[in-house]
Amino acid sequence: MPDPILTPDEVLSRYWERGKLPIDLKVIAKKAGIKLEEKNRDALGDVSGWYRPASNGQPATIEVNVSEPANRIRFTLAHELGHHFLGHEASPRDTTKQFNIYNWDPIEVAANKYAAQLLMPASYVRAAVINRSMTSLNALAKAFGVSTVAMKIRLQELGYIS
Secondary structure, three states, X not given: OOOOOOOHHHHHHHHOOOOOOOOOHHHHHHHOOOEEEEEOXXXXXXXXXXXXXXXXXXXXXXXXXXXXXXXXXXXXHHHHHHHHHOOOOOEEEOOOOOEEOOEEOHHHHHHHHHHHHHHOOHHHHXXXXXXXXXXXXXXXXXXXXOOHHHHHHHHHHOOOOO
16 A cells, blocks of 8 residues: 655654754655665766655665755755655656656656755745744755755745745
8 A cells, every 4th residue: 555645744744853954855765764875977867866666565765866966966855755755656857858848747846846845844934034034045045955046936936025
C-alpha cells in the first residue's frame, strides 16, 4: 500500500522541528525513510535530480546532482521530496524534454510548487515578515536557504509584494 499523500505543512509537522530555519531537507528525507544519493554531473548528466519510489523491498530513493549551486541543490531535493510526498512515479527533474516554454508537465509544476511551500512555508514567511525580523529580500533568502529569485516569487504568491 502506498504512503498517504502529505502536504508540505504535514511533512514539516511530522519530520521537522517547528520554526527552525533553514529547513534541513536531508533530515526530513532520513526521517521519512528515503535514501538520499548525492551524485556529480558525471553520474547524472544534465539531470538535477531523480526520484524513484520504493519497490521490491528497497526504500524510495532521491538522487541529487551535487555539481550544481547549493540553492539549486536544495530546491531540487525539495522538488524530489514533493514527488515522493505527492505519490508520483519515478521522475527525473529538469531535462530539456520536461522543461521548455512549450511543454510544462503538470506533475513537474506540482513538484515545484510543493518545493517552494516546503522550503518557504507560508507561516514561517509570515512570521518573518510580520515580526520584521528580516527586512530585506536578501536576508529572507539567506534565512530560508533559497535564492533571492525563489524568495521573491514566494513573497509574490503570498501577497507581500507585487
